[in-house]
Amino acid sequence: MGLFDKLAGWLGLKKKEVHVLCLGLDNSGKTTIINKLKPSNAQTQDIVPTIGFSIEKFKTSSLSFTVLICQAKADTETSGNITTNIKHRRLPILFFANKMDLRDAISSVKVSQLLSLENIKDKPWHICASDALKGEGLQEGVDWLQDQMQAMKT
Ligand SMILES: Nc1nc2c(ncn2[C@@H]2O[C@H](COP(=O)(O)OP(=O)(O)O)[C@@H](O)[C@H]2O)c(=O)[nH]1
Numbered sequence: 001m002g003l004f005d006k007l008a009g010w011l012g013l014k015k016k017e018v019h020v021l022c023l024g025l026d027n028s029g030k031t032t033i034i035n036k037l038k039p040s041n042a043q044t045q046d047i048v049p050t051i052g053f054s055i056e057k058f059k060t061s062s063l064s065f066t067v068l069i070c071q072a073k074a075d076t077e078t079s080g081n082i083t084t085n086i087k088h089r090r091l092p093i094l095f096f097a098n099k100m101d102l103r104d105a106i107s108s109v110k111v112s113q114l115l116s117l118e119n120i121k122d123k124p125w126h127i128c129a130s131d132a133l134k135g136e137g138l139q140e141g142v143d144w145l146q147d148q149m150q151a152m153k154t
C-alpha cells in the first residue's frame with residue numbers, strides 16, 4: 001500500500017477493502033440479501049437468478065465489501081477449491097437463516113443445531129435470522145462481520 005493510500009485510510013477517506021464469498025442453496029436469497037445491503041439508489045428492483053457467479057459491492061461505515069456470489073450448482077467444485085484454500089485460516093463465517101418470514105421457517109437456533117455449527121471451533125461464526133425482503137436481520141450480521149474483519153490484521 002502506498003503512502004497516499006495509507007494517509008487516505010488514516011483520514012477515513014479510503015475504506016479498508018475486504019472480500020466475502022457468499023455460498024448457499026439456489027433460491028435461498030443470497031442476491032436479495034446483498035442487494036438490500038447496497039444504498040437504496042443502487043438496489044436492483046428485479047432480482048434474476050444468478051447464472052454462474054456474480055460480483056457485487058457494498059460499503060459499510062468503515063469497510064468496502066466485494067462479494068462473490070456463487071450459484072449453488074457450481075458450488076461443489078468451487079467450495080472444494082475454496083475449502084482447501086481457507087481450511088487453515090481463521091476467517092469469520094456469517095450464516096443467515098433467511099426467509100424467516102415464511103410460516104414454516106425454523107428458528108436460527110434450530111438451524112445451527114441442524115448444521116452442527118457448534119462443531120466449528122477454529123473460526124469465529126455467527127448466525128442471524130433474516131428476512132431479506134424486508135431487510136430484517138441483515139444489519140446485525142453485517143455489523144458482526146465488520147467487527148470481525150476489522151479485528152483481522154491484513
Ligand atoms: N419470503 C421471502 N422470500 C425471499 C427472502 N429472500 C429472498 N426471497 C425470495 O427468494 C427468491 C430467490 O432469491 P434470490 O436472491 O434470487 O436467491 P439466490 O438464488 O440465493 O441468489 C426470490 O423470489 C426472492 O424474492 C426472504 O427473506 N423471505
Ligand SMILES: [Mg+2]
Nearest residue numbers: 030031049050
Ligand atoms: Mg442469486
